[in-house]
Amino acid sequence: MLLTIIYIVAITAEAMTGALSAGRRSMDWFGVILIACVTALGGGSVRDVLLGHYPLGWVKHPEYLVLTCCAALFTMLIAKWMKHLRSIFLLLDALGLIGFTIIGCQIAIHLGHGFVVSAVAGMMTGVSGGIIRDILCNDIPLVFRRELYASISFVAVICYWLCMSMGMSLEWTVVTTLVFGFSLRVIAIYFGLEMPKFIYQDDDDQSASSKDH
Amino acid sequence: MLLTIIYIVAITAEAMTGALSAGRRSMDWFGVILIACVTALGGGSVRDVLLGHYPLGWVKHPEYLVLTCCAALFTMLIAKWMKHLRSIFLLLDALGLIGFTIIGCQIAIHLGHGFVVSAVAGMMTGVSGGIIRDILCNDIPLVFRRELYASISFVAVICYWLCMSMGMSLEWTVVTTLVFGFSLRVIAIYFGLEMPKFIYQDDDDQSASSKDH
Amino acid sequence: MLLTIIYIVAITAEAMTGALSAGRRSMDWFGVILIACVTALGGGSVRDVLLGHYPLGWVKHPEYLVLTCCAALFTMLIAKWMKHLRSIFLLLDALGLIGFTIIGCQIAIHLGHGFVVSAVAGMMTGVSGGIIRDILCNDIPLVFRRELYASISFVAVICYWLCMSMGMSLEWTVVTTLVFGFSLRVIAIYFGLEMPKFIYQDDDDQSASSKDH
Numbered sequence: 268m269l270l271t272i273i274y275i276v277a278i279t280a281e282a283m284t285g286a287l288s289a290g291r292r293s294m295d296w297f298g299v300i301l302i303a304c305v306t307a308l309g310g311g312s313v314r315d316v317l318l319g320h321y322p323l324g325w326v327k328h329p330e331y332l333v334l335t336c337c338a339a340l341f342t343m344l345i346a347k348w349m350k351h352l353r354s355i356f357l358l359l360d361a362l363g364l365i366g367f368t369i370i371g372c373q374i375a376i377h378l379g380h381g382f383v384v385s386a387v388a389g390m391m392t393g394v395s396g397g398i399i400r401d402i403l404c405n406d407i408p409l410v411f412r413r414e415l416y417a418s419i420s421f422v423a424v425i426c427y428w429l430c431m432s433m434g435m436s437l438e439w440t441v442v443t444t445l446v447f448g449f450s451l452r453v454i455a456i457y458f459g460l461e462m463p464k465f466i467y468q469d470d471d472d473q474s475a476s477s478k479d480h
Numbered sequence: 481m482l483l484t485i486i487y488i489v490a491i492t493a494e495a496m497t498g499a500l501s502a503g504r505r506s507m508d509w510f511g512v513i514l515i516a517c518v519t520a521l522g523g524g525s526v527r528d529v530l531l532g533h534y535p536l537g538w539v540k541h542p543e544y545l546v547l548t549c550c551a552a553l554f555t556m557l558i559a560k561w562m563k564h565l566r567s568i569f570l571l572l573d574a575l576g577l578i579g580f581t582i583i584g585c586q587i588a589i590h591l592g593h594g595f596v597v598s599a600v601a602g603m604m605t606g607v608s609g610g611i612i613r614d615i616l617c618n619d620i621p622l623v624f625r626r627e628l629y630a631s632i633s634f635v636a637v638i639c640y641w642l643c644m645s646m647g648m649s650l651e652w653t654v655v656t657t658l659v660f661g662f663s664l665r666v667i668a669i670y671f672g673l674e675m676p677k678f679i680y681q682d683d684d685d686q687s688a689s690s691k692d693h
Numbered sequence: 694m695l696l697t698i699i700y701i702v703a704i705t706a707e708a709m710t711g712a713l714s715a716g717r718r719s720m721d722w723f724g725v726i727l728i729a730c731v732t733a734l735g736g737g738s739v740r741d742v743l744l745g746h747y748p749l750g751w752v753k754h755p756e757y758l759v760l761t762c763c764a765a766l767f768t769m770l771i772a773k774w775m776k777h778l779r780s781i782f783l784l785l786d787a788l789g790l791i792g793f794t795i796i797g798c799q800i801a802i803h804l805g806h807g808f809v810v811s812a813v814a815g816m817m818t819g820v821s822g823g824i825i826r827d828i829l830c831n832d833i834p835l836v837f838r839r840e841l842y843a844s845i846s847f848v849a850v851i852c853y854w855l856c857m858s859m860g861m862s863l864e865w866t867v868v869t870t871l872v873f874g875f876s877l878r879v880i881a882i883y884f885g886l887e888m889p890k891f892i893y894q895d896d897d898d899q900s901a902s903s904k905d906h
Contacts, residue, residue: 316529317525317529317536317539318535318539319534319535319536380539381542383542383545383546384538384539384542384545387538387545398616402615402616405618406618407505407507407616407617407618408511408616417510417511417514418509418510421510461508462508462509462510463508463509464506464507464508464509465499465502465503465506465507465508465509465512465556465559466503466506467500467503467504467559467562468504
């Protein structure tokens, strides 16, 4: 099944981004493995806990947990060459983002939820692993500051939903969403597209100002 | 129903505090919306997940999620004038705190829990949205440092419990708790009342000291 | 039952570490109590939520919640003398770590899970209370930077699993794991043993390097 392959690619790529983040903070091996697991499997876990969808993915399939641990160890080994693999890495991460989004969306639909909850479930799956990673590393989550990321996840949900409403088969819907979302993400990275920011200051005596730039 | 109105006021007010926090950190629009949703709906979600009370509020009523998104967008629009609305805003936030506390407490009682768990459920609903907001913005949660806030939530729970034990009707209990808790919060803000702090230092060679001030 | 006594010692010790952490950040009394409760009961709550094991421990036995509150208040009282109690404290914390690990592991096994999930459940119970404490205090979790801690939890799980596989009785398994894990932790503290660290830098124009030291 296409989605299983994408899922495996996605958790591997996410585990590697987690391991590198942990390495930037000079964590020990255990920390690296934990951050990798949380980054890869945290998004799905948050979704499943909030939707009451038990058992969680990694509880049912502990092999995914083992896979992320191996990915973390592997990342420590090849960290020296990571710089040269950057573009491959970004592409895998983009594939992962869209893959996670589709999976999260599908699970919510299977549980009988409507568009709003499915959209949240899809975005949560795609994005919250990275948010937990950044919290554990004591950063402001990158998701809120970087080029289009979460918003692409949202657009992918809309694309998925539109395809389904138009009566497309599941396979075609998945493929269309993947290609569309992946292309968007690549374009966003290439041109450094960003969401407009909301800037607000009110330190009691400073003037409040709101700018979009 | 009175509580529904209070709930809607509360999530709107909380969503707006979340959006302003995100704006202080110069997040992009998506970040603003996410922080707003988490601040408004996070407390109830944490309570429901810990008590195993499924489905969560926003899964059952996705319209609340849409409402918080709109509140976040609206906040970005009116941010320029926010300074002048500050006192209204603080009052709405106080109303929200007590409203959330009552709702959390009621849900725990309906699930058959005793005083301790209901108190925790009430405080959790009132306070943890703001805690998650501050964690996502990489701050030490304000709740632990500001004027009386969580403690007023606790006092409101005791008031609610006493009224119920004395055989008051639900309507009167809710109204009494609201008025009492709201007044307390307004007094605390007005006089800048704070909980005593616990200060501890033991950086290995420094002397340990404990002061209440 | 031995495990209940260990559990009570463990949550008391963990609540005290939480209270001291909160004191280092000059939190108010409410913050101190909340951090103490989260540190003591958070690990078990995370495990139970992820495994869908309801009701949570403190919901079923609210007396544990009251105990951690009392421990927090007691810590504020005796904080002045805490420095002199440090070694006792570290030993109680070590006992707590292994005790939590065993309890988490047992619960997962009772729910019918295999080695991987039980190991994660054990480590999660032992370690995640401290992680949430550090996140709430806005630190990078100590677990990832200090002497062997989480890894000892992992070794304790393996020991527990081996004893069970060899057909030992539950009592002997628990005692063996406790003694073994506890000794390991004491050795690690005494000699300042640490896991090797993974250091990675790639600030776009800096060179990537991976060192174990």
